[in-house]
Amino acid sequence: MTRRNALYAQSGGVTAVINVTACAVIETARLHRQRMGKVYAGRNGIIGVLSEDLIDTSRESARSIAALMHTPAGAFGSCRYKLASIDRDRAQYERLIEVFRAHDIGYFFYNGGNDSADTCLKVSQLSERMGYPIIAVHVPKTVDNDLPITDCCPGFGSVAKYVATSMREAAFDVASMAKTSTRVFVLEVMGRHAGWITAAVGLADDEETPVPLVLLFPEIRFDEAKFLAKVDAHVREFGYCCVGVSEGLLNAEGKLMAEAGTTDAFGHAQLGGVGPLIAALVKSKLGHKYHWAVADYLQRAARHLASKTDVLQSYAVGKAAVEFALAGRNAVMPAILRTSDKPYRWKIGAAPLEEVANFEKKLPRGYISADGFGITAKARAYLEPLVRGEDYPPYRNGLPHYTRLRNVAVPRRLATDFKV
């Protein structure tokens, strides 16, 4: 088998553990130097590929690559950029082939979510449609946890651990203050289309540490009266109430609450953020003092609180991606397959990319309690194993010590520029 180089690119929103996957791809490729040459990385994802701005990961020491295991976000830069179909924008694909050929790229690893799976599928068709031999493997990554076939998505377990921990901690705080001060605490979390992260907030409440919790899922349209009644009942019974709300919560008309503009509690437009909106509603309608938090990037960048299970799975998909590629498997994605809940067991399988691309896996209705404000035992059984285990980064002077790679550019070989 001829030795050819590999190209790895990160895509879409980054996570606390996407670099774990990068580490796995590079370390596994280094074990197979006789068949896989250098691993190049696109600087800022596919944009770096199109503009021939590649990073030579072989210039990084084994130690630097290993440090990716505990470094959040995208070490090579990511981007939000979706390729059109080959028929609609052939020039882009011709450019990709030009860059691939110039650097003898035989393997393409695309590390992302839904949109990226679609891009990767298109790249996988270059051999057949445009005659350039390439093996393209999609490597799953998304905090939204909405890729099909795979039981969960690398990145999600760590966000889940972060939001559940944060809500539990905040709940202890509110419980202390409720007598004279804050009675309702609202935490806004990510997940615009699917309520997986919102469901994970539900783990804050368990048998040993009950928390009066109300969850607002993007899958369940907001019912103001029912919501207020539930919050008020919790405050009456427990003295306080915690609310976890998805950024993607929809109003009765199916419009995003956060964008519903003039409909907030005071009749004013919103700067964005459904969390403050819900909090203000509680205040104006029930009169309870509130606090709210919007975790935003903090939740998906929190490597200091990563789930060990997530770290192991993020590594496993990167390693499997290289092994699949070396076995000649084109247009696949390593998927995490759960083989048992108790004890939790999983293995890696191969999902055909055409079954992955552009499908969104929403939170099943059976994971949401009948009243629409909580999670079921089934959801709990699914979620709990994913947040298990701690994997602390090293600390220096009291702060996590994260690495920055040198990111040495590969000398350009093409005379032409390409406008992205």
Place this chain on the structure above:
Amino acid sequence: MTRRNALYAQSGGVTAVINVTACAVIETARLHRQRMGKVYAGRNGIIGVLSEDLIDTSRESARSIAALMHTPAGAFGSCRYKLASIDRDRAQYERLIEVFRAHDIGYFFYNGGNDSADTCLKVSQLSERMGYPIIAVHVPKTVDNDLPITDCCPGFGSVAKYVATSMREAAFDVASMAKTSTRVFVLEVMGRHAGWITAAVGLADDEETPVPLVLLFPEIRFDEAKFLAKVDAHVREFGYCCVGVSEGLLNAEGKLMAEAGTTDAFGHAQLGGVGPLIAALVKSKLGHKYHWAVADYLQRAARHLASKTDVLQSYAVGKAAVEFALAGRNAVMPAILRTSDKPYRWKIGAAPLEEVANFEKKLPRGYISADGFGITAKARAYLEPLVRGEDYPPYRNGLPHYTRLRNVAVPRRLATDFKV
């Protein structure tokens, strides 16, 4: 010496480590049973004392009390309630004495910030002014870090560690996304009157891990043009910019930005939150895509990321409080005295309460860089030791395992109620 009981109460906003101090008070008192009888706790702070709603901590096992070491927020409940002076509201003090006498309270430990120090001072005057023999010791606690005399305040180091870590992690995220997406990230932090927490955000940026950072302190009035120029310069040079803003930021007229109502970037009223306001301003004036986070209670409840230094100091002040009381020292506060920066060394001293109560220690101008948007080397030398060391809580099923005490009520001995 006669054996008398002790009363401990938590006051004001809680922290990730106030229970560490509670643990120290109770454990140290238990070592001196022959002189200090039971330790009672006010349920929800001083309100529980006034209403004779006391908790008997002797009903908790040594193991439960030890678990307070890793449990955030106020285990006995806190409150926001300030006593008027003895001259203005004598009835309240008569009630305190009535409750103290009924339960043979000889020692009063009040665990709080500025307002609490004032309350504790008033209680300490009961012997002299009203003839009830009591020793009152204030135990410092405030994330705001604004108590005088003590070098730092228990609770602050952990918030500092949290905000610096969070900003560093978010900075890695933004740096990955900046090519095609978010260029400016805004994190709103606590500290309404003093910029200590805002300054701590500055630790996210250091020599090994530079971060283009702009800090907005409550001590420096907001200068929109200068701020925008600074942000834009960072974006031009580094591709992105991170902004740490105090909830207490004031506009040019000295009004709270978050309450300046109709002055936001879109001319609309605000739901609260200067973070989203600043972010929207960046978008409207510079056109950069933004994200913002408001950490709110998450920052002060984050026991999972507590500073070991803070934990040790929180214990030390609780232990010293009991020792001071047993030594007959009334109207004092154990203060943390820094004896050396490098290596960082500290010891406990006694601060007279009348020098503590109602003084607010603001961030010195010398800790803020000349342009008003950063911290100086002096600030760094002060802050760095306070975030050092990790002290992880135990985890169960992937989440921190925090304790809830039984909080058994002390049988009431008074026939009268007291309206708080």
